[in-house]
Structure formats: structure tokens, C-alpha cells
Amino acid sequence: MEPINTSKYEKALGNCYLLNNLDKESYNGLLSRFHEEKWPQATCVLNQEKWFHNFYIILSGRVRMYQVDPKSGKEITVFLLAKNDTFDLFCLLDGCEHPVFYESLDSVKVLTAPMADVREWLNKNPQHYTNLLNYAGKQMRMLENFVSDISFIDVPTRIIKLLIRNVKEDSNNLDLIDDLPNKEIANLIGSTRAVVNRHLQKLSKCGAIEISRNHVRIKNISLLQRLLELQKLRNSGQK
Amino acid sequence: MEPINTSKYEKALGNCYLLNNLDKESYNGLLSRFHEEKWPQATCVLNQEKWFHNFYIILSGRVRMYQVDPKSGKEITVFLLAKNDTFDLFCLLDGCEHPVFYESLDSVKVLTAPMADVREWLNKNPQHYTNLLNYAGKQMRMLENFVSDISFIDVPTRIIKLLIRNVKEDSNNLDLIDDLPNKEIANLIGSTRAVVNRHLQKLSKCGAIEISRNHVRIKNISLLQRLLELQKLRNSGQK
DNA sequence: GAATTTGTGCTACTTAAGTAGCATTATTTG
DNA sequence: CAAATAATGCTACTTAAGTAGCACAAATTC
Numbered sequence: 001m002e003p004i005n006t007s008k009y010e011k012a013l014g015n016c017y018l019l020n021n022l023d024k025e026s027y028n029g030l031l032s033r034f035h036e037e038k039w040p041q042a043t044c045v046l047n048q049e050k051w052f053h054n055f056y057i058i059l060s061g062r063v064r065m066y067q068v069d070p071k072s073g074k075e076i077t078v079f080l081l082a083k084n085d086t087f088d089l090f091c092l093l094d095g096c097e098h099p100v101f102y103e104s105l106d107s108v109k110v111l112t113a114p115m116a117d118v119r120e121w122l123n124k125n126p127q128h129y130t131n132l133l134n135y136a137g138k139q140m141r142m143l144e145n146f147v148s149d150i151s152f153i154d155v156p157t158r159i160i161k162l163l164i165r166n167v168k169e170d171s172n173n174l175d176l177i178d179d180l181p182n183k184e185i186a187n188l189i190g191s192t193r194a195v196v197n198r199h200l201q202k203l204s205k206c207g208a209i210e211i212s213r214n215h216v217r218i219k220n221i222s223l224l225q226r227l228l229e230l231q232k233l234r235n236s237g238q239k
Numbered sequence: 240m241e242p243i244n245t246s247k248y249e250k251a252l253g254n255c256y257l258l259n260n261l262d263k264e265s266y267n268g269l270l271s272r273f274h275e276e277k278w279p280q281a282t283c284v285l286n287q288e289k290w291f292h293n294f295y296i297i298l299s300g301r302v303r304m305y306q307v308d309p310k311s312g313k314e315i316t317v318f319l320l321a322k323n324d325t326f327d328l329f330c331l332l333d334g335c336e337h338p339v340f341y342e343s344l345d346s347v348k349v350l351t352a353p354m355a356d357v358r359e360w361l362n363k364n365p366q367h368y369t370n371l372l373n374y375a376g377k378q379m380r381m382l383e384n385f386v387s388d389i390s391f392i393d394v395p396t397r398i399i400k401l402l403i404r405n406v407k408e409d410s411n412n413l414d415l416i417d418d419l420p421n422k423e424i425a426n427l428i429g430s431t432r433a434v435v436n437r438h439l440q441k442l443s444k445c446g447a448i449e450i451s452r453n454h455v456r457i458k459n460i461s462l463l464q465r466l467l468e469l470q471k472l473r474n475s476g477q478k
Numbered sequence: 479g480a481a482t483t484t485g486t487g488c489t490a491c492t493t494a495a496g497t498a499g500c501a502t503t504a505t506t507t508g
Numbered sequence: 509c510a511a512a513t514a515a516t517g518c519t520a521c522t523t524a525a526g527t528a529g530c531a532c533a534a535a536t537t538c
Contacts, residue, residue, distance in 0.1 A: 067383075069391035071471055076390045078383055090383075094376030100383075126365035129372070136375045137333030143382035144306075144317055144329075144339075150389050151315045151429035152308035154494070181515060190390035195495060197517065213504060213515060232310055393524070420485060434525060436487065452485060452534060 009111065012059055016084040017135040018128075026128060030121050034111040044103040051088040052097045055118045058085050061108030062176065066101050066187060077187040078146070079139070080105075082176060086135075091115060093136060105184075150190050156199040157231045158189040160224055163209070163216070172218050179214050203227075248350065251298055255323040256374040257367075265367060269360050273350040283342040290327040291336045294357045297324050300347030301415065305340050305426060316426040317385070318378070321415060325374075330354060332375060344423075389429050395438040396470045397428040399463055402448070402455070411457050418453050442466075 009031060013019050019027060034057070058081055065079040065087060078100070081087060090098040092115065122129060149158055162185070166177050177185070186196040200216070203209045208224050210217040218224070248270060252258050258266060273296070297320055304318040304326060317339070320326060329337040331354065361368060388397055401424070405416050416424070425435040439455070442448045447463050449456040457463070 067387045094373045129368035134333045137329055140379055147385050148306045
């Protein structure tokens with residue numbers, strides 16, 4: 001395993017939180033511990049030990065982190081990770097095992113280093129903890145929102161929010177989630193395939209979206225936004 | 240506002256994550272920025288700016304952090320904070336505002352300091368970030384569990400898990416949650432007063448717990464544990 | 479101690495979400 | 509190209525959770 005060419009990744013990792021504002025020396029010191037790995041599409045690495053001993057930065061492709069209910073087999077996607085995201089953040093933060101699953105949605109390129117090495121680097125360069133704290137804060141906010149969304153909001157509205165959250169501002173295209181089957185969309189909002197399909201059909205019939213196998217396309221973003229507003233208002237007369 | 244007597248709090252704050260393994264100098268440097276405050280029971284400070292500008296460590300009493308659904312008025316308690324807990328962690332981590340509510344359940348004593356001071360201290364003493372990372376990791380795990388619990392598990396089981404999680408090992412007494420009205424229990428698991436009451440009645444009738452106004456008492460902890468196991472097994476034949 | 483507020487325990491009802499099942503179509507694999 | 513697999517689009521059904529409403533009791537306030 002030869003040392004990686006750190007300069008090769010400077011552009012690719014420009015937006016990775018962990019490498020924010022690093023001086024040349026820190027940057028090379030950290031990156032030199034990593035090497036590149038490729039995973040084929042739709043791989044689920046069952047061995048959870050792995051996340052405990054290795055740390056990953058995504059170079060390209062999507063990885064979902066999910067939990068499985070052993071009782072029903074139901075799954076929920078906790079984080080949908082993409083370029084510049086890292087895992088496992090939980091282990092990196094507190095050094096404990098994290099019983100969770102990871103699965104690649106595309107063919108994926110990652111940089112990986114032993115977890116212990118990354119933790120050691122952080123210990124030796126504590127001035128760079130701030131980057132990690134920021135990222136942890138953002139992820140916590142996402143989790144907190146997930147909790148309140150599931151508890152407050154019905155499935156059709158969660159779908160609309162998911163769609164709106166993922167449209168690219170310029171193109172109206174769906175980023176990250178435009179090529180998922182209904183089952184994966186269900187996992188993202190904590191519901192089931194059949195129920196999601198039911199509501200996608202309605203959105204399709206009213207002209208907000210267009211659906212085909214493995215694809216959802218936004219047809220009328222402002223209609224979606226109006227539907228979301230309507231949902232927020234409905235029942236607001238309650239105490 | 241006179242500087243606090245830092246030695247006074249050494250015992251009280253022995254288990255606060257933020258003060259773990261601090262040398263005398265760091266300890267005093269941090270604590271000297273704080274002063275003590277008292278809040279009466281059942282106070283809800285509506286001014287959310289406050290959490291953004293001030294940081295709090297709980298000395299005694301309980302504080303719940305919760306979200307409110309503006310549509311229905313429904314609430315969900317995200318964290319039930321007690322002695323040695325701190326807030327607002329989200330702001331401390333990433334320096335952004337955090338639109339959330341805090342409310343005291345008891346008469347509460349806190350130590351408080353300007354958020355900027357705490358962040359500045361952390362910047363100057365980066366070797367102590369580890370404590371914060373650990374705590375953030377634990378809180379993230381709690382949030383992640385909350386997500387999967389709400390999405391996988393039915394209300395009666397969530398109640399049982401809440402009870403089991405909160406029994407003191409030695410005494411069988413409920414810590415933290417033994418004096419809450421049904422409505423507060425509902426907020427803790429993301430349900431409603433009426434539904435929680437329905438299931439508490441069942442647990443009461445089968446002899447697992449005893450209920451009275453503002454009180455739940457464990458009568459048969461091993462029965463609760465057996466009920467939890469039963470729930471886990473039921474339907475496990477599904478694919 | 480009268481009046482108000484808060485919490486409980488219940489019945490009856492509504493509804494969204496989930497479940498089961500299956501036919502149809504698209505895609506992949508051998 | 510045949511067979512297997514994966515994804516969809518339905519219908520019909522079940523169910524847990526939530527809603528509404530109210531009587532009653534306990535606690536608090538004036």
C-alpha cells in the first residue's frame with residue numbers, strides 16, 4: 001500500500017469539512033495516512049467491525065447509513081452520504097462501536113485510513129478539532145429534524161419536503177435522489193414502499209412530478225411548494 | 240456579578256463531561272467565566288436568542304429541550320437534561336442559532352457563561368476538545384436511536400423501553416421520570432396523552448406498574464422485561 | 479372554602495398508515 | 509432469447525394511533 005499522492009486530491013476534497021483551512025503540513029500529515037479504495041455498486045458490507053477500525057472520506061458516489069429493525073426487517077436510512085462526507089462519524093467522535101449498516105448506492109470511491117490514525121492525528125493537531133465540531137453540529141441538527149419530522153408530519157408532506165430539499169436551485173433537477181426506487185425513498189422518510197407509491201401517484205396525477213422506473217422528475221416545483229404550504233396551514237385551527 | 244468560588248463546584252460538577260481531566264489551571268480558567276443562576280419550576284424561556292448567546296451547565300433540577308409543531312401544537316421532548324448536562328450543545332458545536340425550546344421541570348440551578356466565552360476558552364485550550372467530542376457522540380447516538388425507535392417500534396413498546404431505561408439498578412425506582420404527567424411521557428416518546436394513558440392502564444392492569452396522579456411506579460421490573468422480549472419476538476416470522 | 483386549573487380514565491369514532499396480494503412491465507442474467 | 513429478478517401500480521383489507529369529548533378527582537389559587 002503505497003503512500004497516496006496528496007496533491008491529487010486537493011481539488012476533489014476542497015469542500016471536505018475535515019480539511020478546511022489546513023496548512024500544507026497538516027494537510028499532508030493527515031492525507032498521507034489515507035489510501036484510495038473502490039467499491040462496486042450496491043455493496044453492503046456486513047462486517048460492522050470495519051467502521052470501528054477504519055475511517056472513510058467519500059470521493060465519489062453515494063453511501064447510505066441505515067438501521068434495520070430485526071423484528072420486521074424494515075429499514076431506515078439515517079444519512080445519505082455523498083462526496084466529501086465521512087464515516088463513521090460516531091466512532092470518530094467517541095471511539096465506541098456503532099451498530100449500523102452502510103451500503104453503496106453507486107460505484108463508490110473513498111479514501112480510507114485506520115480510525116486510530118485519524119484519531120491520533122486529531123490528538124496531535126487539536127487546533128483542527130473545530131472542523132469536526134462544526135460537522136458534528138450539522139449532523140445533529142439533521143437528526144433532530146428527522147425526529148421531529150417523523151413525529152409531526154404525515155407521509156405525503158415528508159415526501160414533498162424530501163423532494164424540495166433535494167432540487168438543485170438552478171436546474172430543478174433532483175440531486176442525489178432522482179434515481180431511487182420507491183423502496184429507497186420510503187427508507188429515507190421512514191415509511192414503506194406501498195405507501196410512498198400511493199402518494200407519489202397522487203403527486204404525479206396533479207402534475208407536480210413525473211415518475212418512471214427508478215426515477216422521479218420534478219415537473220412543477222412551485223406547485224410542490226404550494227402543496228407544502230397548504231399542508232402547514234391545514235388543521236392549524238387546532239389548539 | 241462577582242467571580243464564582245470555583246472550588247465550591249468541584250464536587251457538584253465532578254461528572255460533567257466538559258470538566259473531565261482538566262488540570263487545575265484550565266479548570267479555574269473555564270469555571271471563572273461562569274456564574275450561578277436559579278430558575279423557578281415550569282419556566283419556559285421563550286426567547287430563543289438566549290441559547291445562542293449563553294451556555295448553561297445544570298447543577299440541579301431537570302430541563303427539557305423540545306420542539307413544537309406549529310401546525311398542531313404537538314410537542315416532542317428531544318432531550319431531558321439533568322445534572323451535569325449542558326445546553327445548548329448545538330450552538331456550542333457550530334456557532335449557529337438553534338430554534339428549539341427549553342423548559343424547567345423543577346426548580347433549577349445552573350452555571351452560565353456567555354457562549355462566546357466558552358467558545359473562546361475551547362479555542363485557547365484545544366486539548367480539551369476531546370471531552371466535547373465524546374459528549375457530542377453520545378448525544379448523536381441518542382438522537383439516532385430516537386429516530387429508529389419512532390420509526391420501528393409501536394407506542395406500548397416505546398413506553399416499556401422508556402421505563403426500563405430509567406429504572407435505577409439498585410432500587411427499582413424510576414429516576415428522572417417518576418413524577419411526570421401522562422402528557423410529558425407522551426412528549427418523551429412522540430405520542431399523545433390519550434394513547435399513552437391507554438397503554439399505561441394496560442401495564443397497570445397486568446401488574447407491571449402502579450399509577451397515580453403525576454406518578455408511575457415500577458411494580459414488577461422483570462415482567463416489563465419479559466413484555467419487551469415478547470414484543471421483539473412477535474411478527475419476527477415476517478420477511 | 480369556592481372556584482379554577484390540572485390530570486386522569488374512559489367511550490366512541492376517524493383516519494392515515496401499513497399489510498397482503500397480484501398482475502404488469504422493465505431490466506438483468508445466464 | 510428465455511428465465512429470473514426488480515420495480516411498479518393497483519385493490520382490498522387491517523390496525524394502531526390519534527381525536528373528540530366528557531365525567532370525575534386532585535391540586536392549586538384566590
